[in-house]
Amino acid sequence: MKPIKRALTAIAVVAATMVGVPSIANAQMDHSKMDATQMASMTDGEVRKVDKEAGKVTIKHGDIKNLDMPGMTMIFTAKDKAMLDKVQAGDKVKFAVINDGGKLVVTEIQPVK
Numbered sequence: 001m002k003p004i005k006r007a008l009t010a011i012a013v014v015a016a017t018m019v020g021v022p023s024i025a026n027a028q029m030d031h032s033k034m035d036a037t038q039m040a041s042m043t044d045g046e047v048r049k050v051d052k053e054a055g056k057v058t059i060k061h062g063d064i065k066n067l068d069m070p071g072m073t074m075i076f077t078a079k080d081k082a083m084l085d086k087v088q089a090g091d092k093v094k095f096a097v098i099n100d101g102g103k104l105v106v107t108e109i110q111p112v113k
């Protein structure tokens with residue numbers, strides 16, 4: 001009897017290399033809205049004149065709280081001329097106005113029924 005020696009060599013090379021886990025950039029969805037304008041409260045007023053060409057509107061307005069302005073009649077610039085299609089002289093309105101670098105801009109205007 002011939003003893004057969006079988007040498008079974010199993011070589012397992014385990015390369016356990018600690019690779020620094022690349023930090024995956026957190027794809028955080030930011031749902032913040034594009035809200036560049038200041039918060040402007042709605043002010044009561046009455047339209048005296050609309051100048052669509054110039055994009056200006058004259059309003060006899062009540063206190064404008066966010067501008068700390070008492071009631072008076074004055075000319076405002078409309079943020080968008082198309083806004084002025086909705087109103088005409090004599091209309092009672094609610095509107096929002098901001099101070100854009102010294103220029104008073106109506107950002108929103110709607111007739112009050």
Ligand SMILES: [Cu+2]
Pocket residue numbers: 061069070071072073074
């Ligand atoms: Cu005013």
